[in-house]
Amino acid sequence: MSEAAGEPSPAIRAVGLSKTFRLPHERRTTLREYVLHPFQRTEYELQRALAGVSFEVRQGEFFGVIGSNGSGKSTLLKILARIYRPDAGSVEVNGKLTPFIELGAGFNPELSGRENVRINATLLGLSARELDDRFDAIVEFAELERFMDQKLKNYSSGMQVRLAYSIAIQVSFDILLLDEVLAVGDHNFQEKCFATFEAMRESGKTVVLVTHGLETVDRFCDRSLLLREGVVEAIGRPDEVKGIYLKQEETRAGQTGHRPGGDGSLSTAPARRAGSGAGVGATTPEEEPRLSRDGIASMPPEEIENFIQGQGRPRHHAGGALELVEQVQERERDFARVAVMMHLITRRHYEYLPVPPESLRMRAGAPTSELDYHLEGLLTAEMVRNVFGEAPAKPTLEWGCGSGWTMRWLSCYPEWRTNYHGCDPDPEAVAWLSSQSSFRVEICPHQPPLPYPAATFGGVFSFDMLTWLDPREHGQWFAELARLLEAGGLAYVATNGPFTVKDDDRARTALQAQGWAYTTEGEERTRAVVTPEYTRSALDGLFRVESYHAQMYMGKSGWTIRRLD
Amino acid sequence: MRVLAAATLKHRYADSVLGYFWALAQPLGMFAVLYLVFGQAFKLDQSIPNFPVFLLIGLALFLFFSDATTRAMAEIVAQSHLMRKLPLSPLILVVAVSVTSLVDFGLYVAALAVFVGISGIVPQLDWLGLIPLVLELYVFVFAVSMILATLNARFRDVGAIWDLLTKAFFYGSGIFFPVQLLPQWAERLALVNPFGQVMQDARALVLDDQHILTLPEALGGPIAYAAPVAITGALFAFGVLFFQRRQPWFAEGV
Numbered sequence: 146m147s148e149a150a151g152e153p154s155p156a157i158r159a160v161g162l163s164k165t166f167r168l169p170h171e172r173r174t175t176l177r178e179y180v181l182h183p184f185q186r187t188e189y190e191l192q193r194a195l196a197g198v199s200f201e202v203r204q205g206e207f208f209g210v211i212g213s214n215g216s217g218k219s220t221l222l223k224i225l226a227r228i229y230r231p232d233a234g235s236v237e238v239n240g241k242l243t244p245f246i247e248l249g250a251g252f253n254p255e256l257s258g259r260e261n262v263r264i265n266a267t268l269l270g271l272s273a274r275e276l277d278d279r280f281d282a283i284v285e286f287a288e289l290e291r292f293m294d295q296k297l298k299n300y301s302s303g304m305q306v307r308l309a310y311s312i313a314i315q316v317s318f319d320i321l322l323l324d325e326v327l328a329v330g331d332h333n334f335q336e337k338c339f340a341t342f343e344a345m346r347e348s349g350k351t352v353v354l355v356t357h358g359l360e361t362v363d364r365f366c367d368r369s370l371l372l373r374e375g376v377v378e379a380i381g382r383p384d385e386v387k388g389i390y391l392k393q394e395e396t397r398a399g400q401t402g403h404r405p406g407g408d409g410s411l412s413t414a415p416a417r418r419a420g421s422g423a424g425v426g427a428t429t430p431e432e433e434p435r436l437s438r439d440g441i442a443s444m445p446p447e448e449i450e451n452f453i454q455g456q457g458r459p460r461h462h463a464g465g466a467l468e469l470v471e472q473v474q475e476r477e478r479d480f481a482r483v484a485v486m487m488h489l490i491t492r493r494h495y496e497y498l499p500v501p502p503e504s505l506r507m508r509a510g511a512p513t514s515e516l517d518y519h520l521e522g523l524l525t526a527e528m529v530r531n532v533f534g535e536a537p538a539k540p541t542l543e544w545g546c547g548s549g550w551t552m553r554w555l556s557c558y559p560e561w562r563t564n565y566h567g568c569d570p571d572p573e574a575v576a577w578l579s580s581q582s583s584f585r586v587e588i589c590p591h592q593p594p595l596p597y598p599a600a601t602f603g604g605v606f607s608f609d610m611l612t613w614l615d616p617r618e619h620g621q622w623f624a625e626l627a628r629l630l631e632a633g634g635l636a637y638v639a640t641n642g643p644f645t646v647k648d649d650d651r652a653r654t655a656l657q658a659q660g661w662a663y664t665t666e667g668e669e670r671t672r673a674v675v676t677p678e679y680t681r682s683a684l685d686g687l688f689r690v691e692s693y694h695a696q697m698y699m700g701k702s703g704w705t706i707r708r709l710d
Numbered sequence: 711m712r713v714l715a716a717a718t719l720k721h722r723y724a725d726s727v728l729g730y731f732w733a734l735a736q737p738l739g740m741f742a743v744l745y746l747v748f749g750q751a752f753k754l755d756q757s758i759p760n761f762p763v764f765l766l767i768g769l770a771l772f773l774f775f776s777d778a779t780t781r782a783m784a785e786i787v788a789q790s791h792l793m794r795k796l797p798l799s800p801l802i803l804v805v806a807v808s809v810t811s812l813v814d815f816g817l818y819v820a821a822l823a824v825f826v827g828i829s830g831i832v833p834q835l836d837w838l839g840l841i842p843l844v845l846e847l848y849v850f851v852f853a854v855s856m857i858l859a860t861l862n863a864r865f866r867d868v869g870a871i872w873d874l875l876t877k878a879f880f881y882g883s884g885i886f887f888p889v890q891l892l893p894q895w896a897e898r899l900a901l902v903n904p905f906g907q908v909m910q911d912a913r914a915l916v917l918d919d920q921h922i923l924t925l926p927e928a929l930g931g932p933i934a935y936a937a938p939v940a941i942t943g944a945l946f947a948f949g950v951l952f953f954q955r956r957q958p959w960f961a962e963g964v
Binding site for chain 2: 166223226227228229230244246247250251268269
């Protein structure tokens, strides 16, 4: 990660893109119907294709877009290509953008290959002279020399794609949008295409690749974006995003009856090496043992022991509610993972579980028992370790440490004991923590500034602190965060999702005037939502977003951000 | 655009043995029928000098008008695969279609030239006046095309309605008979609309015949030209605005 000053302008900057298609139940496409039934209101089903999608593609970057069918990938691409107009939001493109939504647009089966090359190339913006110069290269790359004078309808589909791709790469561009292009074509030709990808990368082209082919994304993309039901689920390293995607697909498959080990007990207990450093949300199903929900709920301790592989961990917890946990933790180096899973299961948070869920929605909810607090602390501790590493080299602050639920789990790792700092607005919690431990804990006000000099910390993480503020104060909060961090410092911030403000029109108008997003639920309730783009606007100029994970847990979104110089 | 128009033409005639001949065969067949029915059976041939040329001028202009508008109307829907895949200005499609129709019109003009030759009419210098007339008609056609294409992207039965309207127009605007045969209100209507004005002026220029009623003769002198020009201009302005306004939604609608 370079923290170079004066970042070049991004190749593509998309801010808050939203698109809703109105699908009439019985579409009235004729005037006759309007004349015959002038007062009949057409009923529309609103299909939300995209909702507040924001991201940036840097110059020279290979950027993957993945997501299941209907997640909004193609709509996004068509908006970037300016084929569709977004309902809200904006796209800024720096450079000549060429879209290949479909290879061979304008191909006419009745005309010869030669004529089709001419038409297609012209539609893609190649001038007649450029085409003359490049015609031979096109034919040669497609390996269709012998077929150029045959009608296109006599080509195989593979040959058509070859021809189309060969034309496409002859068009000069700075930014290329590619949609699912390599689905057809033999292995040989795919490799040839991959070679052109390499060439594009070397010449500094920016490429946005929309695909189901995760291998392609892994192989070429610098970063990728996961869309889910029109919302950015995650942006970040392709392997991490892929992990989230696969998990999502797995739960989806589970819903349709593909259920591993559903006999009410733990069906398999594969040995699993711990400490891979992979985060809770970023593991692939192959790595994760398969459990069934019923199985884990009724699981006797011995089976848990069997399930767990590894060595002991320090014990830090007491209390009857944790009995089961305690039985295993002494022997379990990767205890956290199991505990997190149990937590997710008891709270019906199936997102990250290799189990078939009844519900995919993660529900926001306050912890109701001490066990819940412990487990939630455990969950966040693991996420923090995933972001900041197993041993933070620099002082790292937890802004809003509360009674230390996360801190206690983090301190299970000796590496985390030295550089950990905490602060919280609750004086009682801080006093209690100070009396119980030797951690450096401070009282901080709800509002900035915090009692630390500037650039004290190499890392800051904060869960739920923004919840206590009016969303309009978020900018101020992030400014304080930037002050606390040294240049290039990393922060991990969880923001809450929906934020109920007020239920009346005036509040709604005021919010609009502030320029931030809100949604309406039904007719009567207005919920202001701290949308990703709103948070992004609060971050803007201070931080660069390294990754973003919607629905991280309990309805929260996770932002990994790096302070700009 | 040029490539698109060429492709359309080529595509249209690629598989037919006689190629471009068919572009002519249909209007010539129509011409033959109209000539036999109205020229011979109804004896218009005797009351109108050079009736074949009279008829062919009207027919060529009408076919240009109806072909161009009808095709342009359907084009955006017909090319939906392009609209959804490429950031293509839909206006290009409309232009390509109208240019294609203009090429067809060139063929009709060639056929007309043959008949003019047969009739022994000698070309005059003032025939240059035909050029602004064709231009005026083209602008009118283009304006109507834009409006129809925009409507058709939303309402698919515009095609049927337009089909009916052009038929009514064909029978009602003196294409194969003198406009004087119409009741006065219809005669004025047939002369004041840009198409009728262009047609009658073109006939008057080519045939140089006092019997052909032109707009200024029927209605208050040369100032009457303001009406068809204003109609054309207004339709064009409206067409451009309407088209531009709806254009962003074409890709979704088709």
